[in-house]
Each structure stands twice: as structure tokens, then as C-alpha cells.
Amino acid sequence: MPQTDSDEIRARAYRLWEEAGKPEGRIDELWYEAEQQLKEERIRHELKTPDTL
Numbered sequence: 911m912p913q914t915d916s917d918e919i920r921a922r923a924y925r926l927w928e929e930a931g932k933p934e935g936r937i938d939e940l941w942y943e944a945e946q947q948l949k950e951e952r953i954r955h956e957l958k959t960p961d962t963l
Contacts, residue, residue: 919944 922944923937930936 918948922948
């Protein structure tokens, strides 16, 4: 599986931070959440093959 690009993670984490009301002290938590979301999306995308559509 290709590694998720840190720019993608950063952008997703920023969006999550904004959606959460811009809380202080949750940088690591939101970064991890963004990373997990992107990995899961990649896996779902990779699992969509002509045989599984």
C-alpha cells in the first residue's frame, strides 16, 4: 500500500480541526484521525476491482 502523503494528512487534519471548533492541544489526535481516514479510503479504493464492483 502506498504511504499516505503528509500534505494530504495535513490538509485533512486541518479540516478536522476546523470542524471540531479549532480546539487547542489536539494536534496529535487529529493528525492520527486524518491519517487513519485516508488509509481507510485508500484501502476501500484499492479493493474496488472489476471483480468486486
